[in-house]
Amino acid sequence: MDRYSQTKSNRIFKALTLALGLAAAPLASHAANPFLPGYEYIPDGEPRVFGDRLYLYGSHDKAGSERFCDTILKVWSAPLDNLNEWTDHGIALSTRDVDGHKDDIPYSDNEFYAPDLVEKDGKYYLFAQIVGSPCSVAVSDSPAGPFEVISQIKAPPGSPNDFGGWSQYFDPGVLIDDDGKVYLYFGYGKSCMVQLNPDNMTEVLPGTYQEFVIPEGSPYDYQEGPSPRKINGTYYLVYARGGDLAYATSDTPTGPFAYRGVIVSQRVDAHGGNIHGGLAKLNGQWHIFYHRMTNNTVYSRRACTERVSIEADGSIKLVEQTSLGFEESLDPYKRTQADIACVFRGGSYVTEWDKATRPILGNKNGCVVGYKYFDFGTPLPSQQTTFTIQYRDGSAPGSIELWIGDPAADGEKIASVSVDARQLEESLWRETTIPVPNISGRHAIYLKFASDTQGKSVADLRSFIFTRDTR
Missing domain, CATH: 2.60.120.260 (Galactose-binding domain-like)
Structure with missing residues (x-):
């Protein structure tokens, strides 16, 4: 067993936790923004639909924190036919022992940033970037977990090792194309992309590293958080551009990507601060997921969503931030x-x-x-x-x-x-x-x-x- 594998006792503990339902109790909530229970702080949300449920993977903030993110990742989900009923599946991964959950990451005690998850051949792969360490890859038989860390992402020998590049895989976003090829997008300050070996989901294929998948300069102004989707044959990269959640499109997964505009912004009637999110189609309706600031700080962010329309030409119009979440309208006669x-x-x-x-x-x-x-x-x-x-x-x-x-x-x-x-x-x-x-x-x-x-x-x-x- 190598140093990146979990111990047998940790795997047994996780399996018992799931079997006994200790981390998966449905919670009555509302579907308005922010849509998770008020005490839960999930920024950088990546929405994924598996079967009849919506799952949310994101960073984890603390209410009184003075820095971004936490040393744990959590998973929440809701049935598509009742987005008012969210289930807390508990801690998915942790870099430390916490609340009975054993340390999953023996090589770091640092914070997780902005994960992503994809399904391949019945397995669910969670890509979890850790501050100051290479991105970890964990796997589960369920999108809710429990997850087992199987490896760090492995770059070919002699690859560059700059921050935000091969060693960090900052804010990983993953796309599995129709032909089975696996693309990993990442990077802070410059957008990068590699292809992963689909047989193990952890090895970077030689000769596939690209920089500036999203071009430098205006109007792109790429900062972080690439979230890839393939929609109607077009490849979309939603990404953070300061306080704007922008997007670019391409006819191929490797680009070049063309700037298309801003989907949602923190610059108007909001607290400002960063933004990060992704797209999901729920019951025939597209949604953009993002976060808002609370507690008079940029370090306590909560998950929100807005309806969006993808036009015939593939464009997405700027949407306003609302209180609606998954609701079509709010009921004034409820508190x-x-x-x-x-x-x-x-x-x-x-x-x-x-x-x-x-x-x-x-x-x-x-x-x-x-x-x-x-x-x-x-x-x-x-x-x-x-x-x-x-x-x-x-x-x-x-x-x-x-x-x-x-x-x-x-x-x-x-x-x-x-x-x-x-x-x-x-x-x-x-x-x-x-x-x-x-x-x-x-x-x-x-x-x-x-x-x-x-x-x-x-x-x-x-x-x-x-x-x-x-x-």
Whole structure:
């Protein structure tokens, strides 16, 4: 047994864990963005469909971290016919002993970055890049794991060994073509590609290394995170371009790839920071997966998705970030948790208060948070609508304005809640209910915070709900 294989005891432990169901309990959730349970931080998500389930493979962040990623990888999945019901399959790989899971990587204790997984001949190969170490390849009989590390990626003798190149395989993305050839895309700052030996999925075939598969310079501006797909005979590379998730296409897997545009961006109404993701077709509908920043940092990222359309010419139009996730519309008559906001202007941010609570803090004068989109239906003449908001007093008196539509565009302010300044160092969450005009149809909801006192928080936002009652 070589140094890259797992010990017998570790394999037995993993098999028992899976058999006993210790790591695979379905969790009731919502399919809105972010779509996993609020306490779970999965950035760099690679979506893969196997059978009747969607699986998500990505990095793993911590809520209070001061650096990217964690020393574990996890797997989550949901049935395609119910994307509200996500299952946590537990730790897929770890570079250290953690929570009863044995160390899978004897040659490193460092963080994992942005994995990918593909299926070949009934086996599931997980490609896991580790900071400062060559990419590991692990295999399983199930897309949920447990996984066994079988090797590092092995380059031919005499290959270059530069960072982001042969030794690191930064942000690996894998494509198995229709002819069985296996392509591995990777690289930070420059995009690279190799072909792998399909017989073992670990050896780089001599003479296949290419640099700048995605060309240098503008408009490409490649940074990291190549995610390959073959769609309708065309090869797509989705990749991170700073705060933009862009894509390029080619008629061949080796390129040249032509720049096509941006699919989703962190540059508008978002917290900024990096972005990374991939495409998946779910129940006939294409989705782009990406992540958002939370906890007032770029190191606590949560998984999101948006619907996209692939046009007849192969193009994908820029989509806006929404609160929808897998939903077609949100229900205003169910309680909306603050953290599914998709618009942040003026410095507001989501934070993890506790495992069950993720309010929006930093709501100073002029701050705006927005939610897209709610379907209010058609009210009856006999019905009256009320709006209930759960909040905590800030350090400055002011108000929380309720807007239908964007306050910076053609939105309409329909109500306002007065907020007193906090009298004590800490105050309790409170609820206020106010009447509002009846609302019909599909709308974005915005909350704007106002105060005569500058630079101090007006209120912390926890949740809200609309109610329709018969007079």
